[in-house]
Amino acid sequence: MSQAAVEVESVTFAYPGAPAPALEGVSLRVEPHERLGILGPNGGGKSTLVKLILGLLSPQSGRVSVFGSSPADARRAGVIGYVAQRAELELGLPITVREAVMLGAAWRTAPWRRPPREAVERVDRVLELTGCRSYGDRPVGSLSGGQLQRTLIARALAAHARVLVLDEPTVGIDAAGQEQFAALLARVHAELGVTLIVVSHDLRAIVAGSDRVACLARRLHSHTSPQGLTPQILAELFTHDVAGLLGSLRGVHVHAHAAGEPCGEPSHAPAPVQLGIPRTAKSAAAGEGAPGATRGPDA
Amino acid sequence: MLEPFFDPSSMQFQALLAGAPVVLMCGVLSVLVVVKRLGFVGQGVSHSAFGGVGVAALLAVLLPSALARADLVQFAVVVVFCIAAALGMSAVSNRRTLPTDTAIGMFLVGSMAVGAVLVHVSRTIGRGAPVQSWESILFGSIFLATRAEIVIGWLAAACVLLASWWFRRPLLFWVFDEDSSPAFGVRTRAMRALLMVLLAVSVVVAMKLAGVVLATALLVLPGAIALRISRRLGPVVAISVVSGMLALVLGIAASTRFDWPAGPCMVLALTLMFAAAAGVSSLRRAEGPASAGAAA
Numbered sequence: 001m002s003q004a005a006v007e008v009e010s011v012t013f014a015y016p017g018a019p020a021p022a023l024e025g026v027s028l029r030v031e032p033h034e035r036l037g038i039l040g041p042n043g044g045g046k047s048t049l050v051k052l053i054l055g056l057l058s059p060q061s062g063r064v065s066v067f068g069s070s071p072a073d074a075r076r077a078g079v080i081g082y083v084a085q086r087a088e089l090e091l092g093l094p095i096t097v098r099e100a101v102m103l104g105a106a107w108r109t110a111p112w113r114r115p116p117r118e119a120v121e122r123v124d125r126v127l128e129l130t131g132c133r134s135y136g137d138r139p140v141g142s143l144s145g146g147q148l149q150r151t152l153i154a155r156a157l158a159a160h161a162r163v164l165v166l167d168e169p170t171v172g173i174d175a176a177g178q179e180q181f182a183a184l185l186a187r188v189h190a191e192l193g194v195t196l197i198v199v200s201h202d203l204r205a206i207v208a209g210s211d212r213v214a215c216l217a218r219r220l221h222s223h224t225s226p227q228g229l230t231p232q233i234l235a236e237l238f239t240h241d242v243a244g245l246l247g248s249l250r251g252v253h254v255h256a257h258a259a260g261e262p263c264g265e266p267s268h269a270p271a272p273v274q275l276g277i278p279r280t281a282k283s284a285a286a287g288e289g290a291p292g293a294t295r296g297p298d299a
Numbered sequence: 300m301l302e303p304f305f306d307p308s309s310m311q312f313q314a315l316l317a318g319a320p321v322v323l324m325c326g327v328l329s330v331l332v333v334v335k336r337l338g339f340v341g342q343g344v345s346h347s348a349f350g351g352v353g354v355a356a357l358l359a360v361l362l363p364s365a366l367a368r369a370d371l372v373q374f375a376v377v378v379v380f381c382i383a384a385a386l387g388m389s390a391v392s393n394r395r396t397l398p399t400d401t402a403i404g405m406f407l408v409g410s411m412a413v414g415a416v417l418v419h420v421s422r423t424i425g426r427g428a429p430v431q432s433w434e435s436i437l438f439g440s441i442f443l444a445t446r447a448e449i450v451i452g453w454l455a456a457a458c459v460l461l462a463s464w465w466f467r468r469p470l471l472f473w474v475f476d477e478d479s480s481p482a483f484g485v486r487t488r489a490m491r492a493l494l495m496v497l498l499a500v501s502v503v504v505a506m507k508l509a510g511v512v513l514a515t516a517l518l519v520l521p522g523a524i525a526l527r528i529s530r531r532l533g534p535v536v537a538i539s540v541v542s543g544m545l546a547l548v549l550g551i552a553a554s555t556r557f558d559w560p561a562g563p564c565m566v567l568a569l570t571l572m573f574a575a576a577a578g579v580s581s582l583r584r585a586e587g588p589a590s591a592g593a594a595a
Contacts, residue, residue, distance in 0.1 A: 056481055075483075076484050078483075082479055083479075084476075088478055089475060090474055090475055093474055093532075094526065094529065094532045095475065095532055099532070103471060104483065107471075107472045111465045139530040152476075159483065
């Protein structure tokens with residue numbers, strides 16, 4: 001078996017003093033160049049899983065590795081790029097977009113040295129790729145929310161990340177912005193071959209740009225292709241919030257198709273409506289029911 | 300009027316020599332303080348110096364050695380006290396249990412109380428030994444700076460500027476995006492501690508120039524002025540330092556001409572500069588859409 005980009009093995013994590021663990025027995029394998037969406041309700045442990053993958057937290061049991069290294073080593077080596085959820089940036093800092101992105105590429109450069117040419121070229125490339133080049137000389141404080149998000153993605157990519165983790169990337173972005181964002185991620189993925197992990201409670205954001213979806217609510221409830229997300233899975237995942245979630249799917253085309261991999265047997269099956277999820281280019285090429293190389297304990 | 304500033308034997312030149320390193324340090328740090336909204340931290344650190352002054356005064360009285368009264372040792376004692384207070388504020392503040400402003404307020408008043416008690420005790424048991432006056436602690440006395448204090452000021456400025464330059468990249472990364480810094484490997488605690496130490500050193504040196512009460516102004520106003528005028532890092536730092544230098548010259552000139560206190564004059568000059576910069580900035584913003592509309 002080839003080396004996984006990210007491997008989470010039977011991980012359990014509890015915050016000190018918390019009555020229940022935030023994550024319990026979670027196993028997950030992300031292949032290189034794969035696009036994994038992690039879907040789950042608020043408080044379901046998504047951000048905790050991200051922190052474990054980034055090496056900012058250590059599991060009480062189980063193991064996490066990134067390209068065979070510990071997350072902390074991978075982070076120090078710049079292997080993981082990260083775009084935070086609703087980052088509280090100090091936009092009063094008088095730096096340009098290019099300078100902010102360059103900080104990602106060259107903050108480790110010795111103070112007496114200029115950023116190496118390779119870093120400058122990399123910054124040029126990611127600015128072009130993320131569409132930031134046209135406003136590269138503008139101060140970060142003058143950007144719109146979407147432009148700022150592109151800048152943060154460019155900064156993560158400029159650091160030579162092989163795994164890009166995006167935590168709730170579409171919060172506060174309208175439908176048109178979400179489509180543009182999905183197109184941006186597809187372009188980044190196609191050009192750089194980077195492994196993408198997108199964490200969200202927004203189903204639309206997840207299905208638009210994932211090869212596989214992991215459903216997380218403390219435990220890994222399902223690990224399936226976007227096409228396999230059924231109302232049963234969503235009902236179990238979001239329990240009381242499923243009506244609101246399905247409401248958010250207005251505009252997504254609904255039609256009948258084969259069910260995916262429901263986890264467990266819900267006592268009351270919801271109405272037999274199957275969700276037609278827009279197929280990504282890659283999953284379409286790979287066929288229905290894309291790889292389920294990894295399974296959670298409940299899958 | 301400016302001639303005395305170029306005469307090495309004049310008191311204006313000596314005051315300029317004493318004030319320049321402070322303005323350099325504070326000019327650079329001021330940009331970070333304003334952007335990172337650490338103005339109140341500066342206030343807390345500067346007032347913590349009261350405690351440091353008290354400890355230094357007590358040491359000078361209790362220890363028979365002349366070393367304890369040496370300027371460098373007295374300076375080091377106050378700096379160490381301020382650094383401890385700054386790191387303490389940072390360590391005990393917690394978003395949920397103890398908000399930062401509360402922690403700063405506690406250290407501020409606690410240090411002032413310690414300073415007041417220790418200075419009183421030093422005067423009582425010292426029986427006439429020289430103890431720094433409250434007025435000079437509060438408002439500074441730039442014209443009374445000794446040669447040793449001027450040398451210490453330049454050494455401190457060299458250290459602060461070198462550290463700011465050396466760590467500029469991780470420091471800027473942290474200032475811009477503290478939340479994501481750990482994920483990129485930037486050590487947030489180390490960066491915060493570094494900035495606190497640099498602030499503490501600057502504040503202690505600035506006390507000589509403008510006093511405890513007004514030292515914060517030197518850490519806030521130059522950066523606030525510069526950020527109203529430019530949005531590029533290089534020009535902002537340059538404008539911040541130049542505005543501080545201009546205020547220093549104006550403060551010294553006003554003090555020698557009208558016999559006004561130099562520290563408050565400096566701060567008044569900076570306040571007026573800020574008002575002018577804010578006015579110009581508002582006019583530019585108001586003209587922006589209008590001119591764009593005319594162009595359309």
